[in-house]
Amino acid sequence: MTPEALAELARLRKARDLMDREYARPLDVPTLARSAFMSSAHFSRRFRAAYGESPYGYLMTRRIERAKALLRRGDLSVTEVCVEVGCTSLGSFSARFTELVGLSPSAYRAGDHSAARPVPACVAKASGRPSRGRAGAAAPSRNEEAPQAGGL
Template sequence: MTSSAASAQYLRDLALLRRVRDRIDREYAQPLDVEALARGVNMSAGHLSRQFRRAYGESPYSYLMTRRIERAMALLRTGELSVTEVCFTVGFSSLGTFSTRFAELVGMPPSVYREQQAAATVGMPPCVAKQVTRPIRNREARPSATT
């Protein structure tokens, strides 16, 4: 394959990857798996996973989990729904899995987050609140100041 053909293929793959990312953003609460996402863009699951990670720095599954947890954080801050209701609203089918993933990304269980963060973004524009409260994966977390 020539470099221009490889470049053209890469650009086509990027367009498909954007479609996958947009689908995850839209349908995060639906049952999604890599195979279904790959079928939607006529790629193999392995190729989609490799290309998605190359383009966005994380697997499609990790991206989906991050989107679900971001939405859960927003819902928990409102205090209108219970932790269990939030769990199912954002697309998890197991409260245990939800709590584990939430704690991995946020650093505390969802019930503690709900108690501590309910008033943290009051009066803050939603676009700023989303950026300030974006979950950080543990491997990306900054070291604590207590060391």
């Protein structure tokens, strides 16, 4: 990798770190692009190439992760959670939450989350990261036996 490419990747990482840290702030592509010293269009293209999703998609994934944690606590309404994570539209928040998690925010909040309580936060964050490809799908745990090929 060239020194220029490494420097660009470091600037993109700086913008990604800003999204991870300041997800509740009103961040937009021009603000993020400025933090990476790039034009908005170039930043969007390079961010997608580096991380596999648009800057907005990445930011919303971080917001949904935090929303899941707040909803599991159960002491805030869905509207309060929406505002707390930096979303301005309850409808857009709910639609994106449902798209990534596979459940509406209200259904997720009403679910039983007692099994997740003993899991360290870092593990829960990594395993609970919303993803379009796995919305609503749960991977079998290591304690479960995998089905054997060839029947019973």
